């Protein structure tokens with residue numbers, strides 16, 4: 001059963017321009033790890049931009065006056081989703097009386113800080129205003145289409161992607177549409193909403209967005225896939241599929257996630273991870289974040305990742321501590337793993353005849369952390385490790401390592417092609433970069 005085991009929604013019930021030198025460094029050295037300090041992004045948005053992707057967050061309008069919140073949001077993210085402010089109940093509280101005050105606050109904050117905006121959401125069974133909840137049939141169909149048209153028109157030209165329709169499929173093994181007042185207006189309500197959105201804002205990418213659609217073998221995933229394939233074959237205007245990606249122990253990150261993203265992308269749509277949060281803590285949570293980033297980076301049409309909130313305390317399920325910053329705004333281990341995975345980029349091709357080295361963060365203590373390095377392509381190698389800031393070497397194993405600050409050099413000592421180092425942070429927790437050459 002694919003049910004959300006956390007509380008359901010409730011409310012009132014371009015490739016970055018890189019210099020030739022940097023490019024050469026990347027090509028000559030590692031397939032996975034970035035290879036120069038210049039190439040490593042020090043924020044989520046900078047690291048994602050290295051591969052032409054965005055990194056976003058949900059934003060709540062009522063927190064825009066909180067400096068601790070906006071400081072992190074502004075520094076780390078370049079895509080913004082209104083957490084609630086563009087939903088149906090917020091934007092059309094009374095029929096045909098639209099209220100864009102809070103949605104506009106978020107758009108204006110985003111634009112004045114150089115960020116793009118995902119629109120969320122034009123048609124949904126949940127968070128409908130009372131008047132709409134009580135409607136049915138052709139009156140509801142017209143009201144829904146009017147809502148789509150009015151809201152998409154208001155924000156025309158300001159939205160990168162719209163979640164036109166949200167959560168229209170049932171959980172479980174049926175593969176059926178979710179029952180709702182909108183669904184009862186006729187099975188074609190979804191495509192009607194997409195056509196209305198396209199007419200109102202021809203430049204926004206139009207997405208279908210849902211949860212529990214991550215595991216390729218699940219019926220709900222297949223059902224959404226079949227709808228998108230049908231839409232593409234009939235010319236219904238759909239450009240992207242959003243994967244909410246709310247994970248917890250009942251709905252874990254699936255090992256076939258890259259397959260799911262890749263198969264959707266192969267239909268000719270962009271895919272985006274739209275509301276990422278992962279219940280948990282420590283290494284287990286961090287590794288799951290890393291897996292999500294790696295899955296997205298493995299699919300060229302996976303154009304960006306958004307988390308569903310800034311700090312754990314901002315989360316709609318704060319008890320699960322599912323985000324990248326703790327309640328005090330400190331970076332969590334999940335942040336470090338996410339940043340590292342973004343900086344590592346997609347799996348590049350190793351240079352022929354040479355060697356590659358991958359750099360992975362391992363155990364971490366308050367003053368120091370371990371780094372694992374794995375060489376492939378040759379057993380006669382020399383690895384240069386560029387430490388960050390004032391980091392210094394404490395310990396090493398399975399290779400002969402010389403130097404203690406700045407650049408270390410490692411050569412084999414008869415213990416194979418994987419080795420490790422322990423580094424004192426000395427104020428810098430960033431992962432070192434490494435280059436490999438054959439000897």
Ligand code: XIL
Pocket residue numbers: 009010011083084166244275316
């Ligand atoms: C959530 C918000 O985070 C909460 O503040 C609100 O009370 C309920 O909705 N799927 C979605 C989002 O598409 O809109 C939901 O957001 C989370 C689940």
